[in-house]
Amino acid sequence: MAALFLAGGGETGAWAMARSNGMQDALLLLSIPSSDEGVGQSVAAALLNAASGHETGRGLLGPAISSGALNRLLQDERSTPTARACAAACLAKIGIAAKALDSSNDDTGRLLATATELLKVADPEAHGEAATEARLLEARMAADRAVEVLSYLCTKTAVKEELTSGSGRCVAALERLGRLESMMTAGDGLAYGLAHIYMNMSVTVDELHREALAEKEMTPEQYEQLKKLQETHGQKLEDGLATDSVDQVGRRVQRMVDTGAIQTLLKVISVSSATSEGSQTQGKQKSKLAGSCLSLRTAARAFANMACIQAARGRLLAAGVLPRMSTLATFPTPDGLTTKEEKDLNFAKAHAAHCIAKLLVTTNPAGISENTRLGTIPGLINTARFVDATNLMQFEILLALTNLASVGETEQNTITSKKHKGLQAIGYLQTSDHRLVRRAATECLANLAATESFRQQLQIPERIKLWIAFAEDWDDGEFGEVKNEDDIEVGPDYKTACAAAGALAMATIENPEACDLHVKEGAATAIHSLLSSGKVELMHRAAYWALNIARFGGDESKTALSEANLEYLGMLKTIAGMSSSVAESLDEDQRRVVDVIRQPSFEPAMKLIDELAVELGKDR
Numbered sequence: 001m002a003a004l005f006l007a008g009g010g011e012t013g014a015w016a017m018a019r020s021n022g023m024q025d026a027l028l029l030l031s032i033p034s035s036d037e038g039v040g041q042s043v044a045a046a047l048l049n050a051a052s053g054h055e056t057g058r059g060l061l062g063p064a065i066s067s068g069a070l071n072r073l074l075q076d077e078r079s080t081p082t083a084r085a086c087a088a089a090c091l092a093k094i095g096i097a098a099k100a101l102d103s104s105n106d107d108t109g110r111l112l113a114t115a116t117e118l119l120k121v122a123d124p125e126a127h128g129e130a131a132t133e134a135r136l137l138e139a140r141m142a143a144d145r146a147v148e149v150l151s152y153l154c155t156k157t158a159v160k161e162e163l164t165s166g167s168g169r170c171v172a173a174l175e176r177l178g179r180l181e182s183m184m185t186a187g188d189g190l191a192y193g194l195a196h197i198y199m200n201m202s203v204t205v206d207e208l209h210r211e212a213l214a215e216k217e218m219t220p221e222q223y224e225q226l227k228k229l230q231e232t233h234g235q236k237l238e239d240g241l242a243t244d245s246v247d248q249v250g251r252r253v254q255r256m257v258d259t260g261a262i263q264t265l266l267k268v269i270s271v272s273s274a275t276s277e278g279s280q281t282q283g284k285q286k287s288k289l290a291g292s293c294l295s296l297r298t299a300a301r302a303f304a305n306m307a308c309i310q311a312a313r314g315r316l317l318a319a320g321v322l323p324r325m326s327t328l329a330t331f332p333t334p335d336g337l338t339t340k341e342e343k344d345l346n347f348a349k350a351h352a353a354h355c356i357a358k359l360l361v362t363t364n365p366a367g368i369s370e371n372t373r374l375g376t377i378p379g380l381i382n383t384a385r386f387v388d389a390t391n392l393m394q395f396e397i398l399l400a401l402t403n404l405a406s407v408g409e410t411e412q413n414t415i416t417s418k419k420h421k422g423l424q425a426i427g428y429l430q431t432s433d434h435r436l437v438r439r440a441a442t443e444c445l446a447n448l449a450a451t452e453s454f455r456q457q458l459q460i461p462e463r464i465k466l467w468i469a470f471a472e473d474w475d476d477g478e479f480g481e482v483k484n485e486d487d488i489e490v491g492p493d494y495k496t497a498c499a500a501a502g503a504l505a506m507a508t509i510e511n512p513e514a515c516d517l518h519v520k521e522g523a524a525t526a527i528h529s530l531l532s533s534g535k536v537e538l539m540h541r542a543a544y545w546a547l548n549i550a551r552f553g554g555d556e557s558k559t560a561l562s563e564a565n566l567e568y569l570g571m572l573k574t575i576a577g578m579s580s581s582v583a584e585s586l587d588e589d590q591r592r593v594v595d596v597i598r599q600p601s602f603e604p605a606m607k608l609i610d611e612l613a614v615e616l617g618k619d620r
Helices: 002-008 010-019 022-031 039-052 062-066 069-075 081-097 106-122 133-153 157-165 174-183 189-201 205-215 220-232 246-258 261-273 293-306 310-318 321-329 339-361 370-375 377-385 391-405 409-416 422-429 435-446 452-457 461-472 494-507 512-520 523-531 536-552 555-576 588-597 600-616
Strands: none
Touching: 022 039, 022 062, 022 069, 039 069, 039 081, 062 069, 069 081, 069 106, 081 106, 081 133, 106 133, 106 157, 106 174, 133 157, 133 174, 133 189, 157 174, 157 189, 157 246, 174 189, 174 261, 189 246, 189 261, 189 293, 246 261, 246 293, 246 310, 261 293, 261 321, 293 310, 293 321, 293 339, 310 321, 310 339, 321 339, 321 370, 321 377, 339 377, 339 391, 370 377, 370 409, 377 391, 377 409, 377 422, 391 409, 391 422, 391 435, 409 422, 422 435, 422 452, 435 494, 452 494, 461 494, 461 512, 461 523, 494 512, 494 536, 512 523, 512 536, 512 555, 523 536, 523 555, 536 555, 536 600, 555 600, 588 600
């Protein structure tokens, strides 16, 4: 019957258990002294544990709970380790399902203590290399059940802290968990359980709560309204939230790193993503996952969580996490996966790319070997296209690509190559609804402006119009936290406009065709708008853009540029030469221009404006 629950699903197992009087038989075996060396007791406990994993099975466990059989089994020192382990796992699953376990609950304390005791039994250092087969089997069973119990309990903040530092209820367990890495094999539950524990240990409860709401398409504000509505009707909506700070997560991650979590998670990914070779189709080797897609997803998410802690990034890099995440992020999807498995694998790839991004945002990529550096690019670009990627994933992936593009021509050409199609993926994010994603995408593309692929894109009329629109959209009347390099408050899209204007200027260097196309699509008036913005960064970029058009564009382009800007440029030069006493007689707008152009940071822009005025005035 236990096998039916595990292999046939909850409905099949519950049907067999109900029809065969399985509950009464299990209770009888639990009550019989362990004259058969505990085999019957262990089998009965395994049945109850298997049933507790399914809703229909839990409905049959009333007699075992009401009679206290499970608690007696847990507390009786004469019980076999296997029976105690199964009883602990069963009670944990029942308590979580009934929302009856909280951090201070006595049952939680007993389960936690039992799980940590089982870890002692399972510890490879405890049984040594000369252990018998029976001893190894007992250790493996103890490891499975201990990890199963802890995977249910570790959603509680207090339990996470106790596993990290120990308490009056249990000893610290992270070191023993780290030593279970040698027991893992492909496709087993131990790999997933360990990954699940580390994933929960390395994230705040609040973040997991927000993600759960996002999956239900509910905002935190809507959830709070629902809670108030429930309380109005005399009901309480349980959310299980407890205090859980980023500092606590940081300390836990540091302890995880010190006790072998990195090696364990790498092993989870290794045993889960191992492939078996199959037939070749059109020159491509087919592959089949040896383990669970869910294990891959959970382990990759744990690495992404750990990479949030800056103090842990050096250890992650030193352990070789970056190339392993690059391999996972580009792992080919095998044939025959279910919809759920394919979804889990896609998220595993996305979390792997997110981990890469977090590691590269604060790391100088020039200090990483070229092969490793270039190997990160395909996975980042693939996840930039992933429709279920969060805005944070997209934003940090774009920052990482920008950082990589700053290294040199090889990285830029890899990103923009036809094979990886980075320009298309980044260009798609440039139209995101999220302002920071739009800005990061625009800045990333601006860092690729020297590549031939990008310069060709900015000779397409539709793309030129889009970039000019971004450059002009620097002031929407909303001022707040965003400041320019002179510490002056600007609109939230100001940095996006600066990046767009800089890219347009770069695309017109020694490119007559691009110069004429830009003017045809409205560059002359856009340049006037930017030159009159009163913002040093925009004026500098606009002057450089205009100077390129004046030098490399055709006569019609120069004429259009002159008609739109020459008079204003003359005014700027006149104002720049005025004495302070004369400047005081100007109107408010003109005095604001005087304040801008007299800033030391404006000197490079003023030199460009002088050159531009000379260039445009040659034929007049």
